[in-house]
Each structure stands twice: as structure tokens, then as C-alpha cells.
Amino acid sequence: MKLVEVEGLIQRFGDVVAVDGLTFSIEAGEAFALLGPNGAGKTTTIRVLVTLLRPTAGSVRIAGLDVTRHPTRVRRVLGYVPQTLSADGSLTGYENLLVVAKLLRIPRAERERAIADVLELVRLEEAADRLVRTYSGGMVRRLEIAQAILHRPVLLVLDEPTVGLDPTARRSVWDALKVLRERDGTTLLVTAHYMGEAELYCDRVAIMNRGRLVALGTAGELKAQAGGAATLDEVFTTLTGDTLESGGSYSEVRQLRRRLRRFG
Ligand SMILES: Nc1ncnc2c1ncn2[C@@H]1O[C@H](COP(=O)(O)OP(=O)(O)OP(=O)(O)O)[C@@H](O)[C@H]1O
Ligand SMILES: [Mg+2]
DSSP, rough: OOEEEEEEEEEEEETEEEEEEEEEEEEETOOOEEETTTTTTTTHHHHHHHTSSSSEEEEEETTEEEETOOHEEEHHHEEEEEEOOOOTSBBBBBHHHHHHHHHHOOOHHHHHHHHHHHHHHTTTTHHHHHHBGSSSHHHHHHHHHHHHHTTSSSEEESSTTTOOOOHHHHHEEEEHHHHHHHHOOEEEEHHHEEHOOOOOOOOOEEEETTTEEEEEOOOOHHHHTSSSSSSHHHHHHHSSSOOOOHHHHHHHHHHHHHHHHHHO
């Protein structure tokens, strides 16, 4: 079953065409990576999918629901971890989750159970009563994942979940996502700058450049398409004339700065 269906998606901002005729679909249960250099249109695409932006043209259906016609119902079936920070440093992890549970109108009788459940999944039980500003980057990201899955969505959308994290923290984020997939069968849509992670943890990879899809397939298929490239990084360079690492640095710095400002 196709859980996400994007057809001919176009998103303009004035003269800028951020997304230029994008078509792809994601199967239920899949982990799908959307890759591309800075400004490729990844975040814009995701913002349309999670109903924060109304598309200029084209259509997007999630679980059969059109995102422009049924935004409220779409929001109920998905969870979203934005590129920018979404946890409050002046509250504890538990308090952040309680706020989200109330916003989501999770019935009072179910709240504690739901919060304990996600805290366990992301392995933050012991840190739950600490202020989030004392958390490491990986812990903050895991808390944000916990916030996004409190209502048990069938689709979890994450915009650069591991950017600016050290390898151990990145690993802890992917471990949490793996448990989520195994336990609930949650479908994942992840944007990333690290090709290695897409290859390790995702079933299929789409590469975007200037608002268009330039490749789509398993890591193995993409390498074969790019003339037997040894790594996904090579595929990326061949297809976009850019390198992910050089493209990624600015947004990483930007993200780190935001984090430091928020928690400093
Ligand atoms: N609200 C907006 N108004 C005007 N232009 C925008 C807006 N949002 C995005 N853009 C432009 O659309 C293009 C795609 O941006 P987008 O943020 O989707 O890229 P991205 O692939 O997520 O990049 P990054 O890797 O830096 O996060 C860029 O040229 C960007 O400047
Ligand atoms: Mg982005």
C-alpha cells in the first residue's frame, strides 16, 4: 500500500521555484530518505506534506487523504520533527511531553501511559525530570521524536534529524527510529545530509537537486545507475555536481548556532 503519494508537486515563492514538478511515492512501512544539497527543496517538500504549506500545483495524498482538502485529518496520521528546534529548554523532558499531549488532546486517563511509553522508546526515562537545556544534542533530538510520536502516527517525518550531532548521538537517534519501526511499523520519511546514514538505515533513497528528483531507488540501484559508484556520496556528486558535505556545512553551522542560542 502506498502511504505517501506525491504527484507533480510544484511550490513557488514569488520568482523562486523551490519544488519543480516532484513525483514519488512511499510504501507503508518503508524508511525513505530525501537527500539533496542546500536549497534543493527538501524542507519545502516536507512542509507541504505535513500541511504547513499549500502547494502551488500538483497533489499530495497521505494515507489516501489529500493534504489540501483534509489537513486536520492528515495531521492526525503523521508526526513531524522539524529542522529547527521544537523542544523548550526551560522545561523538563516530561513537561515538554505533557504540553504536547495536552495540545494533541490525548485524554487525561491515557496521558501518563503515552508519555511513559515514548520516554522508554527513546530511552529518556532517567532524564525525564531534568531541564532540557541540560540535555545533549542527541537527547534533545530523541525528545523531539518522542513528542512527534505521542499520538502514534503511521508516518513520521523528520527534517535532518541528525544534523550537527556527533556520531554517537546520531547513532542513538537512529536506534530510537529503528525501535519505532520494529515496534509499530511506523513509516519514516527522513531528509539527510549524511549519505552513509541513508544507506545504512533507509530502504530507498531519493536525491533532489534544484527542486527536481534526479535519482530514486535503493542505495544499490543508485550506485549501479551512476556507473558502479562505490559510495552514495559518489552518486550524489555525479548527479548533482555538488558534494553533500560541502553543501551541508552552512546549514549545520546555522542549526548549531540556533541550538546554542536556545540553550546557552
Ligand atoms: N518561505 C520562503 N520564501 C521564499 N523562498 C523560500 C522559502 N522557503 C524556501 N525558499 C527557497 O526555496 C528553495 C528551497 O529551500 P528548502 O529550504 O526547501 O531547501 P532544502 O533542501 O531544505 O535546503 P537545506 O539543506 O539548506 O535545508 C531555496 O532556494 C530557498 O531559498
Ligand atoms: Mg532544509
